[in-house]
Amino acid sequence: MAEQLIISVSGLRGIVGENFTAAIAAEYASAFGTFLKRSAAQKKGKLTICIGRDSRPSGLMLCAAVAGGLSSVGIDVIDIGIVTTPAVGVMLRELNCAGGIVITASHNPIEYNGIKLLLDNGMAPPAQSAEKIKQYYFAETFDFVGSADCGKLSNDDRANKIHVEKVCSIIAPEKIAARKFKVVLDSVNGAGGAEGKLLLSKLGCDVIAVNDEPTGDFAHPPEPLAQNLTSLCEAVKEQKAALGFAQDPDADRLAIVDENARYIGEEYTLALAVKHILTKRKGSVATNLSTSRMLDDIAKKAGVRVFRTPVGEANVAAAMLKNNCVIGGEGNGGVIDLRIGPVRDSLVAIALVLEMLAETGKNISKLIDEITPYYMIKDKFGASKEEFERILSNTMDTFATAKIDTTDGCRFDFEDGWLHLRPSNTEPVVRIIAEAKDKKTAEKYIDAIADIRKNMKE
Numbered sequence: 470m471a472e473q474l475i476i477s478v479s480g481l482r483g484i485v486g487e488n489f490t491a492a493i494a495a496e497y498a499s500a501f502g503t504f505l506k507r508s509a510a511q512k513k514g515k516l517t518i519c520i521g522r523d524s525r526p527s528g529l530m531l532c533a534a535v536a537g538g539l540s541s542v543g544i545d546v547i548d549i550g551i552v553t554t555p556a557v558g559v560m561l562r563e564l565n566c567a568g569g570i571v572i573t574a575s576h577n578p579i580e581y582n583g584i585k586l587l588l589d590n591g592m593a594p595p596a597q598s599a600e601k602i603k604q605y606y607f608a609e610t611f612d613f614v615g616s617a618d619c620g621k622l623s624n625d626d627r628a629n630k631i632h633v634e635k636v637c638s639i640i641a642p643e644k645i646a647a648r649k650f651k652v653v654l655d656s657v658n659g660a661g662g663a664e665g666k667l668l669l670s671k672l673g674c675d676v677i678a679v680n681d682e683p684t685g686d687f688a689h690p691p692e693p694l695a696q697n698l699t700s701l702c703e704a705v706k707e708q709k710a711a712l713g714f715a716q717d718p719d720a721d722r723l724a725i726v727d728e729n730a731r732y733i734g735e736e737y738t739l740a741l742a743v744k745h746i747l748t749k750r751k752g753s754v755a756t757n758l759s760t761s762r763m764l765d766d767i768a769k770k771a772g773v774r775v776f777r778t779p780v781g782e783a784n785v786a787a788a789m790l791k792n793n794c795v796i797g798g799e800g801n802g803g804v805i806d807l808r809i810g811p812v813r814d815s816l817v818a819i820a821l822v823l824e825m826l827a828e829t830g831k832n833i834s835k836l837i838d839e840i841t842p843y844y845m846i847k848d849k850f851g852a853s854k855e856e857f858e859r860i861l862s863n864t865m866d867t868f869a870t871a872k873i874d875t876t877d878g879c880r881f882d883f884e885d886g887w888l889h890l891r892p893s894n895t896e897p898v899v900r901i902i903a904e905a906k907d908k909k910t911a912e913k914y915i916d917a918i919a920d921i922r923k924n925m926k927e
C-alpha cells in the first residue's frame with residue numbers, strides 16, 4: 470500500500486515525488502497564510518513569514534513552492550536558508566513575523582520531507598487552529614490577491630549567528646572556554662553542522678566535526694539512536710574526546726556519547742539539562758508522559774514539580790508557558806528552554822551539558838553515573854481504534870491498583886515502574902513504553918500487554 474501524505478497537528482509529511490509535490494506544498498502554505506491573515510484581520514499592514522529548511526535536496530524546491538503559496542495570498546516571505554528548526558523559532562520573533570515555516574522531515578530518511586508550521590510565538594498551532602488550517606487546505610479556501618498585492622521575497626542569512634548568540638546568553642561561555650573541551654560533533658549532513666560548529670568554537674572547544682556538510686545525503690540513518698552512531702563512538706575513542714554529540718537532521722534533538730565512547734541514550738540529554746538548570750533556577754519542569762522517571766527523581770531532590778503532558782513538543786511547550794517552567798522537553802533528546810524559544814533545541818542541550826561539565830569539573834560518564842538509572846523498553850504493535858480500546862480496558866482491569874493518567878492513551882504508574890500505551894498520531898500503531906529499575910520488571914509490563922492481546926484473540 471502506498472504511504473499516505475500525513476497531515477497532523479505538527480504539520481505535513483510525505484515522500485517527495487510520490488505523495489508530496491510542489492503543488493501540495495504551495496497550497497498548504499496558502500492555507501496557512503489564509504489562516505494567519507484571517508486571524509490577524511484587525512491588524513494593519515502586510516504579514517511576513519520566515520521560511521527555513523533542513524539540508525534535504527528537495528528542500529529548495531519545496532521552499533520555492535511554499536514561498537509562492539504564501540506570496541499568492543499576499544504574504545511577504547523571508548527565506549532564512551538551511552537552518553535548524555529552533556533557529557526558525559528564534560528568527561521569526563527576531564524578524565517580527567506572523568509565523569514561520571520549517572521544511573523538514575526531522576529524523577526520517579532522505580526520501581521524506583515535511584512542512585512544520587509555527588505561530589508568531591514560536592509554537593506550533595494549537596489543535597483547533599491546526600484543524601482550521603487543514604480544513605482550508607482540503608476545501609481550497611485560499612484568499613488569493615491580485616498582482617499588485619502579491620508578497621515580496623527577501624533573504625536573511627543571520628539565523629546561525631543570532632541563534633548561537635542567544636544560546637550563549639543563557640550560559641557562562643568563559644567558564645566552558647577555560648576547559649578547552651575536545652568535542653566530536655556528528656550533524657549527519659543535516660542542518661545543524663554550521664550552527665553546531667559556531668557554538669562550539671564560541672565555547673572554546675576543540676571541535677572535530679563529522680558529517681557537517683549540509684548535503685542532505687545522510688551519512689547514516691538520521692535518527693540519533695545507538696545503532697546509527699557507531700562511527701561517532703569510534704571517532705570519540707580515536708580522538709580521545711571529552712564527549713561526542715549527535716544531532717538529527719533539523720537539529721532539535723541531541724544524543725551524547727561519553728568519553729569512554731559509550732552511547733548514553735537520548736533520555737539522558739534532558740535529564741542532564743534538567744539537573745543542571747535546577748542547580749541555578751528553582752522552578753517546575755514539564756515533559757511528556759513517555760519520558761523517563763529520572764526527571765521525577767531529579768526534580769524531587771530539587772524540591773520542584775514535574776508536569777506531564779501528552780507526547781509532542783507543542784504540548785510540552787504549552788505546559789511550560791502555563792506553569793512557568795524553567796526547563797522542559799522530551800525524552801528523545803529534545804531540550805526546551807523558553808529563554809531561547811518554545812522549540813526543542815540541540816544547541817541549548819549542548820550548551821547546558823558543557824556548562825555542567827565545566828562547573829562540576831566531572832567528566833560526562835561520572836555525571837551519568839550520578840543519576841539513578843532505569844531500564845526502558847519501547848515497542849509497538851498494529852491495532853485498530855476498537856482493538857486499542859479493548860486492550861486498554863483489559864489493561865485497566867489487570868492493573869486496577871496502578872495510578873492511571875489518560876491524557877494521552879493511558880499511562881500506568883507503579884511503585885517499581887510505569888507503562889504507557891498510546892495510539893500513534895502518524896501510523897496505525899499503538900506505541901508501548903515500559904520503564905522500571907531493572908530489565909526484568911520492565912519486561913514484565915511489556916509481557917503483560919502481550920498476554921492481554923493473546924487472550925483477546927483466544
Ligand code: MG
Pocket residue numbers: 575576717718719720721722
Ligand atoms: Mg528533529
